[in-house]
Amino acid sequence: MNVLRKFSLARLVAMLVKEFTQMRRDKLTFGMMLGIPLMQLILFGFVINADPKHLATAVLLADQGPQGRTMLSAIRNSGYFDFVKVLQTEMEAEEALARGEVQFVVNIPAAFSRDLLRGDRPAILVEADATDPAATGNALGALRVLVRDALQHDLKGPLAALAGVDGPIELRIHPRYNPEAITQYNIIPGLMGVILTMTMIMITGLAITRERERGTMENLLSMPTRPLEVLAGKIIPYILVGYIQVGVILVAGYFLFGVPITGNVPLLFLAAFVFIVANLAMGITFSTIARNQLQAMQMAFFVFLPSILLSGFMFPFRGMPVWAQYLGEILPITHFLRIVRGIMLKGNGYAEVIHDLWPIALFGLVALVIAVKRYRRTLD
């Protein structure tokens, strides 16, 4: 009762008027309140697919007979496999998988048709990039079914006997890189990308805005400094912090979660350098655009969401619609995830890594150029 009597409607109205006025002034926050739900709706509604289809597949077709082609069209018709590449050699298949260009390689050996008609039960070899068990699971399940049924139309009449008990064809699946389908093998290297993205963007995002908010920017600008000196000075300390994070994740991943490190660790550290700098540069760019620390944080949040959802960290990259994949390709984390997983799980070397390293470097460079251009040397 006492509480109610002290409650003043007039004062509540005063608070409301003030809050609404402030909300109207802070357009970015208001935009975020509309933008974030829209972004989440689009990402979760259209992009996220727990049953990824149309996965990039390469074909190694050595067989000349009609049954080999029948098999391939059956595989394509399942909807899980998109044939994006025709390969000639086993070497090429190896490379395409290592680079992550394709999720699967379907290998139909020479004399497949002949052996089939002879009743020799020929084998189809499917190599799968199983680093992300979620990406391949359903596709491989569908494959097992369709291989048994695909040739039913062809194997009629006198050939019916070939169908046999086990089916006319043997399906050999090689789940590469993570044969036991251990989720951690995929998640832990991925976390390295996510953690670096979040912390690095945030820390430099606040760097310039903090100076501006605390009033120290005026002083800094009155000194004879060059933009690059200030920006580099704000970036370099956090490269060290980034490396500490990389170290912690590697050690914990290896000893705590048993994630293998099959590739070259120095190469990983080199790639991490480029990635860390690119993220720091992105953060500092936000910092030069945002008017205060809150705005910088909001901008950073706008990058976190796609970084987690579109990069292939949480959901299979190849399972997303093509336009979403293009968006994902812009983000440094998408490329870094391929690099880390490639080095740790696939044992990738310099030749594979460089394909994903230059987009990160380019991104960082563009961000840095924008930051230097945007960095105001006066208070205008």
Next chain:
Amino acid sequence: MPEVTIDVRGMTKRFGHLTAVDQIDLQVCAGEICGFLGPNGSGKTTFIRMLCGLLRADAGSGRCLGYDVIRESEQIKRQVGYMTQRFSYYEDLSIIENLDFVARMYQVKNRRAAVAASLEKLGLSERRNQLAGNLSGGWKQRLALAACMIHEPKLLLLDEPTAGVDPKARRDFWEQIHQLAAAGLTCLIATHYMDEAERCHRLAYIGYGKLLTQGTVAEVIAHANLTTWEVTGPRLVELAERLRSAAGVQQAVAFGNTLHVSGDDAGALRRAIQPLRVAPYQWRETDSSLEDVFIHLMDQLPDNARS
């Protein structure tokens, strides 16, 4: 003829529709302390920021420390010490760390010695490891002064350096400024305090972006051509009310138990107060103070110039 440190003409700065600084000419000689006065929002800070390259001037030309004030702001920055209105050093660094940072920024030779000397000179030695954020206003101001002088600038631009500082600290501060000026340092000091204005060699008064008057204290007062009467007696507030509406009276301001009545037409003022020169009021003509002059200048500005 002494060397001229600041010699600028037609300095103008616009923010949208507002002309914050409007065609200001200013000359300050080496070793001179120039007081920069004017009401809030009159453009003092904007003008100072243009001098040290923090804001780009929309128009104007001239030289500062021998460099082109528009094109060579990088060179000017190296020789200017700028003390901002608001404390703008790092609150999460200690005194010595702040000084060391600034010394490095200006590439001061014999940095350690320079920092130590600066601490010593300003009496900050014992507090060197205290965080700047924990200092009181007066000590912050000392630190800011030490920091903006560590590279031995030839020109000090001080933007209301003594706001919120106690009288003793203010006196110490001015003592220092005079010593430095005697050694050849030029100072441009923005201030609101009349007692501080009186300590300057020369004054420049700006209102709503325009330079209204400049010269020594005596010159500024003489130039205003103001006559002031001092009156004592009972119920001065009512008297002031009556006087303000009288023709010829431009100001009637209470100073403790006296009232200062001023106008720039001596005859009209005399006629206006004539009917009131009766007991118990006691009138006497007095010198106009700097404050009387400044308020007079402010009142004369057209109303549309006020924001």
